[in-house]
Amino acid sequence: MERVAVVTGASSGIGAALCRRLLQEDAGIRLCLACRNMEKAVATRARLLVTFPNTQIFLIQVDVGSMESVLRAAKEIKQRFQRLDYLYLNAGIMLNPHIDCKAFFRGLFSRRAVHMLTTAEGLVTQEDRVTADGLQEVFQTNLFGHFVLIQQLEPLLSQLENPSHLIWTSSSNARRSNFSLVDFQHSQGKESYSSSKYATDLTSVVLNKHFNKQGLYSSVVCPGVVMTNMTYGILPSFVWKLLIPIMWLIRFFTSTYTMTPYNGAEALVWLFRQKLESLDPLVKYHSCISPWGKNYVEPRKMDLDEETAEIFYQNLLELERQVLMRLEGQQNIK
Ligand SMILES: NC(=O)C1=CN([C@@H]2O[C@H](COP(=O)(O)OP(=O)(O)OC[C@H]3O[C@@H](n4cnc5c(N)ncnc54)[C@H](OP(=O)(O)O)[C@@H]3O)[C@@H](O)[C@H]2O)C=CC1
Numbered sequence: 233m234e235r236v237a238v239v240t241g242a243s244s245g246i247g248a249a250l251c252r253r254l255l256q257e258d259a260g261i262r263l264c265l266a267c268r269n270m271e272k273a274v275a276t277r278a279r280l281l282v283t284f285p286n287t288q289i290f291l292i293q294v295d296v297g298s299m300e301s302v303l304r305a306a307k308e309i310k311q312r313f314q315r316l317d318y319l320y321l322n323a324g325i326m327l328n329p330h331i332d333c334k335a336f337f338r339g340l341f342s343r344r345a346v347h348m349l350t351t352a353e354g355l356v357t358q359e360d361r362v363t364a365d366g367l368q369e370v371f372q373t374n375l376f377g378h379f380v381l382i383q384q385l386e387p388l389l390s391q392l393e394n395p396s397h398l399i400w401t402s403s404s405n406a407r408r409s410n411f412s413l414v415d416f417q418h419s420q421g422k423e424s425y426s427s428s429k430y431a432t433d434l435t436s437v438v439l440n441k442h443f444n445k446q447g448l449y450s451s452v453v454c455p456g457v458v459m460t461n462m463t464y465g466i467l468p469s470f471v472w473k474l475l476i477p478i479m480w481l482i483r484f485f486t487s488t489y490t491m492t493p494y495n496g497a498e499a500l501v502w503l504f505r506q507k508l509e510s511l512d513p514l515v516k517y518h519s520c521i522s523p524w525g526k527n528y529v530e531p532r533k534m535d536l537d538e539e540t541a542e543i544f545y546q547n548l549l550e551l552e553r554q555v556l557m558r559l560e561g562q563q564n565i566k
């Protein structure tokens with residue numbers, strides 16, 4: 233039977249490279265690119281079709297930062313497919329990033345230099361904003377929109393005879409200290425990206441707890457440090473021109489400077505090949521690369537506890553209920 237895979241944020245970077253690699257793995261796969269910008273989606277599909285002319289590539293328009301769009305996309309996916317084998321929750325943003333130069337130079341000459349250069353801990357701060365749904369944009373895009381999508385697609389995902397795999401693109405920047413159950417949307421802090429990725433890790437753990445028995449499994453991946461639109465947005469282009477050669481050198485000292493979207497997608501593709509029962513719900517699968525350019529995957533235990541994950545899950549369900557009710561109310565007025 234042909235496998236079905238949906239990839240959010242498939243129009244560029246790691247998502248687009250993942251699509252190409254999934255087609256290399258299994259040319260018979262039914263691939264669905266779930267993208268915000270349809271012009272970019274059409275162009276990405278056209279590029280894939282040049283290499284894989286006989287494949288089925290579907291397009292779905294979705295803005296995971298808009299509740300209405302997520303609900304519409306979920307409806308369309310349910311009309312198009314009877315089941316989903318893989319749902320890659322990859323779309324993500326980092327809004328208005330700033331590098332803290334003082335922290336950078338202090339960190340560079342400390343024992344934590346490698347840690348800083350691989351996780352960006354304390355290095356990148358951001359300014360978030362509120363969406364039309366009244367939520368913090370980074371939280372809604374990176375986590376909550378995807379969470380609602382999963383809930384809406386449950387009939388396609390929770391089929392015991394046909395297990396499904398959720399695969400989240402998390403980050404090495406996910407940090408427990410930047411997440412709080414009291415302010416899980418991170419409206420008060422300056423590291424909304426880190427908080428949203430930690431929230432992703434918690435969500436994956438708790439989804440496994442609740443849904444494994446119904447045939448739904450969830451995993452988290454860290455693609456490493458990859459040069460994409462998101463990373464290029466952190467610094468001006470002339471600074472990147474200076475930094476990129478240094479980063480290729482750093483690759484000899486750390487396995488997580490994967491640099492290209494192809495390499496960054498390694499763990500996402502590796503999970504596509506694995507037996508679901510063999511996976512550990514408490515680890516993050518890291519895309520790594522050897523100094524000689526060989527890709528491999530390293531599982532690393534996550535810094536979280538299942539109790540926090542459960543409380544957070546209940547908060548997400550409550551928020552979903554409230555947002556859906558508000559949306560219904562608005563639609564009745566129209
Ligand atoms: N690059 C890196 O070093 C790392 C990246 N990641 C994660 O990898 C994932 C992919 O990012 P990356 O490839 O680097 O960056 P890109 O900016 O290249 O890709 C991000 C993708 O997400 C899409 N997207 C953004 N916002 C929305 C939205 N509201 N609705 C639907 N799609 C949206 C973008 O679409 P559009 O083209 O319309 O903007 C784009 O296709 C992200 O989750 C990111 O956090 C994790 C660790 C490291």
Ligand SMILES: CC(C)=CCC[C@@H](C)[C@H]1CC[C@H]2C3=C(CC[C@]12C)[C@@]1(C)CCC(=O)C[C@@H]1CC3
Nearest residue numbers: 348349350351352403404405457463475478479
């Ligand atoms: C000397 C040198 C190589 C400087 C680069 C400094 C920074 C621009 C990078 C150091 C750590 C990097 C990093 C990311 C972006 C670029 C750095 C801040 C991410 C935040 C990109 C998105 C993620 O999800 C995690 C990355 C962690 C590391």
